[in-house]
Amino acid sequence: MSSITSPEFLITSLIVVASPGTGALVTLAAGLSQGARAAVMAAIGCTLGIVPHMLAAVTGLAALLHASATAFDAIKIAGVLYLLYMAWAALRDRGALAVEATAPPRAAREIVVHAILVNLLNPKLSIFFVAFLPQFIAADAAQPTREMLALSAVFMAMTFAVFAVYGVFAASLRHRVLERPSALRWMRRGFAAAFVGLGVKLALVQR
Template identity: 60%
Template structure:
């Protein structure tokens, strides 16, 4: 495992997407612990896509237009729901001082769903992972599992960094209601934009 895998993986992980947006929003409105829960959920949400790529199930999404579009539009609907929820004062971006266990579980589940409901991830890993497994590799499955584990660890570390950064400026944000309103609209707009991008995506 060399730089040819680590560098593109890092670029992919740090690039703004639904997981990054959700983790930043969670850190800003609910603090450090909640942002770590969001990062964890986003990382766990990668597992089904990794499994699909390794098991060849992602090929079904790649070849079946019906399967791909069904999966895709469920993901679009969920992103639009997240956008609507972000705008509500008691929605996903509500300010909470002490995060209870139920809130942590709720954040984790939302984060998992954000990544699960994106068929492009399965197809991405179907195309990405095999590039780093040689035809002569004696244990290709083990190799793909180790690469997947590194990618997930990188995702978790980077997302935690995003979340903790957002949490570090949280007090300045919540002390200014106008900024908070602007942030809600910004994050809602980001979820809508990501939903539109997913809706327009081809296999």
């Protein structure tokens, strides 16, 4: 059986993708704040944000990153600070998390770049590619790099599909949220608390 169609790989990858995290949260926020189109753009951005981690794992840069405590901590700190900034932005109702009935639509490029940054500054993804995916590549594989790229492609496709579903579902609730100012306030507080929680969780990640 091919590693790509291995039930263990597919189920575990789906659990990893569907678990609440920064990417899922950003996509949900995009759907609530700007609608279905923005949610899909955010899902695309989160998926593209995986590419650097994948390339680092394939070229061996990820292994060097985890061998260097300084480099790992630098990326981790940058990710934590960015999550705290997003928590502040959520409370201030500005930027990517601004939810207003009359707010102008954000440019697709802005949404995608923001989502890419979220996953780019997440060292847990490089850990995933270094520690998890290689388990599904046979030790005697003729083309291990090709298999790694194929597994990564499946993981990225899952990421886009799951995040897009999350975001479009959130977009379907957008008008109900906008009609309830109190719900909107609690939603912003909830996003802020979630980003702070994710920042704390990321700060505790070890190499």
